[in-house]
Amino acid sequence: MGTVFQQKVWDALRQIPRGRVTTYGEIARYLGTEGVRTVGTAVGKNPDAPEVPCHRVVPSTGKIGNYSGGEGTPTKIALLMEEGVKVVQGRVADFDQKFWQYD
DNA sequence: AGCGTGACGAACT
DNA sequence: TAGTTCGCCACGC
Numbered sequence: 001m002g003t004v005f006q007q008k009v010w011d012a013l014r015q016i017p018r019g020r021v022t023t024y025g026e027i028a029r030y031l032g033t034e035g036v037r038t039v040g041t042a043v044g045k046n047p048d049a050p051e052v053p054c055h056r057v058v059p060s061t062g063k064i065g066n067y068s069g070g071e072g073t074p075t076k077i078a079l080l081m082e083e084g085v086k087v088v089q090g091r092v093a094d095f096d097q098k099f100w101q102y103d
Numbered sequence: 104a105g106c107g108t109g110a111c112g113a114a115c116t
Numbered sequence: 117t118a119g120t121t122c123g124c125c126a127c128g129c
Binding site: 023024025028035036037038039040041042043044045046054057058059060061065066067068072073076 | 108109110111112113
């Protein structure tokens with residue numbers, strides 16, 4: 001499929017526990033790059049949702065960010081809600097608690 | 104081989 | 117507090 005870098009990104013996504021979220025910046029750090037935009041681009045090019053939980057990735061601002069599957073952002077929100085991540089007014093509720101980072 | 108693009112981020116006004 | 121600007125860097129043309 002994609003490039004090595006891409007696969008590393010997707011692999012990083014698989015490590016995100018259900019019901020938790022992380023940020024593009026966190027993934028960038030985990031992969032050892034400063035180009036967070038590159039990560040965003042990589043995630044966006046991922047084949048599709050269920051296999052890789054790309055909906056668990058949100059911007060550091062706690063907002064929802066973007067999504068390419070289904071109806072876009074609304075679908076992303078729906079998926080998060082199903083996992084117990086409350087989303088209110090386009091933002092992740094209790095973002096600090098839901099935030100997950102690579103140990 | 105060079106240039107623009109982008110599911111972001113942080114600083115600035 | 118909100119809107120804008122500049123920086124990050126891998127990828128595709």
